[in-house]
Amino acid sequence: MYKSENYVVIIGRIHQLGSIYKALAVLIGNYSMEAKAEGNKYSIIVPTFNERQNIALIVYLIFKHLPNVNFEIIVVDDGSPDGTQEIVKQLQEVYGEDRILLRPRPKKLGLGTAYVHGLKHATGNFVVIMDADLSHHPKYLPSFIKKQMETSASIVTGTRYVKGGGVHGWNLMRKLTSRGANVLAQTFLWPGVSDLTGSFRLYKKYVLEDVINNCVSKGYVFQMEMIVRASRKGYHIEEVPITFVDRVYGSSKLGGSEIVEYLKGLLYLLVTT
Secondary structure (H helix, E strand, O other), X not given: OHHHHHXXXXXXXXXXHHHHHHHHHHHHHHHHHHHHHOOOOEEEEEEEOOOOXXXXXXXXXXXXHOOOOOEEEEEEEEOOOOOHXXXXXXXXXXXXXXXXXXXXXXXXXXXXXXXXXXXXXXXXXXXXXXXXXXXXXXXXXXXXXHHHHHHOOOEEEEEOOOXXXXXXXXXXXXXXXXXXXXXXXXXXXXXXXXXXXXXXXXEEHHHHHHHHOOOOOOHHHHHHHHHHHHHHOOOOEEEEEOEEEOOOOOOOOOOHHHHHHHHHHHXXXXXXX
16 A cells, blocks of 8 residues: 555656646747747738727737737728727837837728738738737737748748637538638649638748739638749748637628639639649
8 A cells, every 4th residue: 555655656746747847848949939039020910990899909919929029010900980090099009109000091902902001011021911800819829930930931821721720600601611712722723721711821021022912812812812822932831720710899801792702813813823
């Protein structure tokens, strides 16, 4: 009995030591990532339209998950009538105008041109593009940065369609639409990426500038054209699994017209790439 109790104690201590070693490994890994990222700056472009209820939370979460990373958030607002810009100005008072840049436009001019507009004001050597509606959780940003540093990838893109990824909050029709769009693109365009319609990505700045200058699409198909053209140019693309969460506040911008445009864009890319 005495020996059995000793074994239990020893096993318990081994387990504790294992936990300590794991914690140290995480800390060392995080320190290593931060040290490597020290010379980099990340410009996070966030296009908005009627995101008053979401923008403060997304900014808070970015700062929370990137505590030791040099970054700026570029908010490209398309004339939101709900007061989004007023909220961003309040956030500038809290975080500083050098960390949060408000670069508005007078009206909705398309997602692709929003990135072009934001890119003009980006001072980082890396650019992140992400949605403002909390469907892209900032908790994945460290994984994007780590993947890029480990692989020297030109692009790191979030994917819902590999192990560890997924979708939360969509009905069956929305899931089938997204899955069908990706299957069609995989079949006809073979880009070597599992999630073509996702819009949560990290780019080397010069790569984004090169690719975006060759894109002509707008709306839902724009993200697909970006990744297809990057693949055709031979840029190194890596993926990170993410869980896409449907927006909590506001309404989705995806409608029937976007789906029609997607099909037109698919045919266009099939012919031109």
